[in-house]
Amino acid sequence: MNFVEALREGHLYQLENNDSTYIIGLGVNYANGADGSTKGLAELYPDRVLDVPVSELSFTGMAVGMASQGLRPIVHHGRIEFAMLAFDQIFTQASRWDYMFGGNYPCPVALRICIGRQWGNGPQHTANYHSIFMQAAGLDIFIPATPLDAYRASIYSTLIDKPSVLLEHRWLYKTMEQFELGYDVTHDKFETAAIYGDGEDFTLLTYGDGLVECLKFIDFSKEKYGYQGKVICLKYFSADKRYSEDTIKALLACKNVVAVDTAPFEGGILASFIGFAITHNKHEKINIEKCAPPHHPCPTSPALVGEYYPNVKSIAASLANFGFEFNELPELVFDDLHIAPGFDYTNYKFVNIY
Template structure:
């Protein structure tokens, strides 16, 4: 088996990126709730404390605001901390430290100060999680000048983007969807970097452009497979990074296809999908053959019950319908086939990759 064929799970790729970063730079340390626990933050930090010591990999008290401040202070004097928030919502109590402090130091001090810190935030859904533990507020953070926002979709990119984030001198919000931890894919050995800000063309086609990030990228890939069976070939572009974002690849694709569907795991209003639609309409309006379509969550809090969840989360059927709509073709209501036994709030066991 060649190096490029070595298969790792998404969680293992994160773990390997942290392990290599800790080994490469003594200024790197890892901190967070449950980091040294047997489950190791869904397996992403397992074994790191045993290998690198309790002085560089350790737990923290349930005081996210205070500890984020400590992490920021250490970054300002030379450390490169990686802080894990088990849920994105846990980071919300530290918004002042993240938004008003970490994101601003480099600018306020004329480039003479840096805050090289990575804030891992876990998003995702699942029965019983509800409105306060399943939000995906990536567009919040992408809106803040001074913050970089990363959302990997594959094990290869998870490792390469995390290594690049740890080495970056800016604060980086690194968002992981918990349904991705079990997927697998080719991951090279050793240190390598995926540059922040550069999207990836996952699949090439000439009929419609599908743009997505994180878990929705894999849904877009599956949708592209369905569309291919219907004679419709789709470009699938994984954003990988929301801020910074080089939109060259997206614009080139739309110039070829003339049609755009943006898939986002946030709400319709003020979500990041709207940013992509805006850029395309500003820079490639003449290339569009149909209005762009957004496939997003509805403008409502995340539900807890199975009955509501089945109609809340968009999936493959919604993306297929949106693509056919841009082509002026008939499409089915993606919710019409949902039955009482469906559980769209739990991962599809066949959804393991590689992608």
């Protein structure tokens, strides 16, 4: 099952199991609605899968109002730049609703916002503004990295009594994973991170679509050079506590850490997490390198984008700062740099951290 199909299965599960569930967004009723993630759902639930006017502010606000009165709307924004037209409703209304009214007045609107890289999309369709949401106290943040994450987050986010945002990396839509539907949907917690692999030589810290390049690098460095590494992938940032103690402990136990960010590093999610971990544990020392795009928007031309996002080569260059030697690196072809990967996660072992 790929990432998009997993989201669709999550929606189908909720539409079947809770009559209060609505899916609202531009073109969600199309044959291939929301990039396929709502495909066929409007035929099954015509009153609850709703196309809307191109009025991001008002349809998002309508969903916030619906959620305040006990319904469970899911709002889809195809690109974060369009969701930003609705920031009043997301930030100033939904995220503060329960708090400003003194509690016991939940507003469980679930927002799906597509974000990040895709060929040809350029400076105004590829913004990686994850960190903006971190300051929206009251809002739960999910950044799924795999189809299983996407499936579970799409359900979990509609079960909790908080407003939430799923930041979906379009780059991951073709990634694959085999898992059983119904898996763990009633679990009362969502993992804040997962650790892939158990190598001690180095650690890659990432989230979202950074995971694919990190796992590719782990495989490459093991096969070619015998290095043993692991990946810490951040997945969920609760409104109540953005970073968990156990994830901080996991990071501080590592050596030779490279933060692999697909958004510019400064002011980003990983910089924030690392900063918090260090201030929180002031006696620990940890060496961290970064591997991230430069601090400018993503351009459009493939000739320019090729150098923008982290890849196996740039991760190797960051690790070289710790003394690792990579004399020979793989040649990256056009598809490696520009086409969404059909990467299969199925055989990668991971351990969740809560």
